[in-house]
Amino acid sequence: MQDINAANETSRRRAAIKRTVVGYSFLTPASTIMILFIFVPVFMAFYLSLFEWDLISPKTFVGLRNYARIFQSTDFFIAVRNTFYFVLVQLPLDFGISLGVALLLNQKIRGLSFYRTVFFTPVITSTVAVSAVWLWLYDPFDGLFNYLLEFIGLGPYGWLNDPKMAMLSVIIMSVWKGLGYNVVLFLAGLQSIDASLYEAASIDGAKPFQQFRYITLPQLSPTMYFVLIMGVINSFKVFTQIDVMTPGGGPLKSTMVIVYLIYQQAFNSFRFGEASALSVLLSAFILVLTLLQRFFLEKRVHYN
């Protein structure tokens, strides 16, 4: 009896081992890539941030001096200020306009898919290509914007060449480019709201605003939460349009954002240690912000 039990036990264990081996062999291709290009680099970034290194001469250990240097440099504070300016202006604009458009599109109107396509087109076009187009629209001398604004007695503006306006110009273009993505998400969220909720509310005599406040907003809150989290993460990483439209950090460094500073430190000044320290700081900041949003906002999100 005991022998049979033992034999059963061994064969069961063998089967379990076999399943584990087969399971991990299926995971090998994907996990190799993740280990090599995400897990190892994350630790390497910390490690490198403690060294001074230009990739050519041998690296020297400097402890936390790279971090100290960052907090003493004016460029860092300029970059932080510019990044916050971008995020704090772009995000509310994007959020508000796209929610407004989605609400309009949700009014059972004709031509819904046409409008949706129109708003979505900038989203899928190459950022570099549309940046080039906006560079031309913003041209202070022959650009279309200054020409059109002249009709209503405004301008001419320097747009990207004006240190006071360069970041705002980048923001306007970014809102135009990213709007449609959130419109599609908001619209999908709105369309998934159960129509009977509105029917019941109007039978009870709820005004449109009350319906918006007590049905639409809570029902849409999971989508709003998702849009906000993604928006914060993406806005803090802004780089492409900045690099194309305002090369070199813009007039008087007015569009130099954090990712741009990282890029410059590493690939123009060859200070890989300091650039690593900067990227560690940025990533830690984004992570903390995401967790904070989770902590404070998720409670207020209404899940069915």
Add this chain to the structure above:
Amino acid sequence: MRKSYIKQFVIHFVLIVLGAAMILPFAWMISTSLKGYHEIFRYPPKWIPDSPQWSNYLEVWKLAPFGRFYVNSVFVALVTTVGQVITGVLAAYAFSRMEFWGRDKVFMLFLATLMVPTQVTLIPTYIVMSQMGWIDSYQALIIPFVSTAFSVFLLRQFFLTIPKELEEASIMDGCSKLRFICSVLMPLAKPAIASVSLFGFLGSWNSYLWPLIVINSNQMRTLPIGLRYFVSQQGGGSEWHYLMAASLIVMLPVLIVFFAAQKQFIEGIARSGIKG
């Protein structure tokens, strides 16, 4: 009744004004791309060129190797996408229908990679590439991206909805696991695979910062990077007609695919966006 007509009118009016603002940059790009050098600076500007200069498009092709940029972009995006599908299907299969030691912990680790901002891995990955001698190569543009947690996650969620009995039946019929994946599971998971491919392709096609740092010869540049250098060459001057023609050349293929398959595009984004 009257009130609802007015409401419809106001809604359409607002949408048309905003929609026009969305279209205007594209229209101005097309208009400029067909103008001659002197016509660009004519005051007041005209929307319809006097005589469309189709030759601008040919000139652009000569000013920079856009053909080569195309080949690079298409090749890199295709291989990346295929890679993501293969590694994704294998991993998603293991996560969704196999039971083994440590499975859920490994899955959590996969998900954790979604929290890592790309900036933090940028410099270390660059250094690894340079030590492997892969700077300025296709490997550098492709290998780090042939697997993403996002695609694994999306496929796993879909696989979970496919009944287990199906697999048991095929195994009874003497079908191996790989056979089952290729000939039963993948055809059933077509919508999820289409979403993964779409995101994989677009992600690779539009990727900017990484190819910017890892590629340094003109021959290896992808379209966005090629256009970026074209902008900085021409932007200092005033060859806006060439610049706009080049921009159109770069955005055209994705635009065509988008207009042909917009429903799949938008639904794919709405679906994965909300659940992702």
